[in-house]
Ligand code: SF4
């Protein structure tokens with residue numbers, strides 16, 4: 332688990348985010364999708380530094396990994 336990247340994850344500021352003690356940075360392969368987040372109320376992944384560093388280009392990683 333890359334804790335440095337997890338600290339940079341901005342999911343906490345996302346309108347869709349539901350706090351329930353899960354590991355952050357859902358975009359990382361080793362982090363599972365969320366069991367708590369259920370609704371798409373907006374996703375701010377496209378503005379996240381981790382997204383840029385990792386070269387990812389999707390969104391809603393908390394709901395779907397593909
Ligand atoms: S891209 Fe999204 S899931 Fe990944 S670290 Fe950033 S805010 Fe979190």
Ligand code: SF4
Nearest residue numbers: 342345374375392393
């Ligand atoms: S993955 Fe996207 S939609 Fe899900 S909590 Fe993070 S920023 Fe919000």
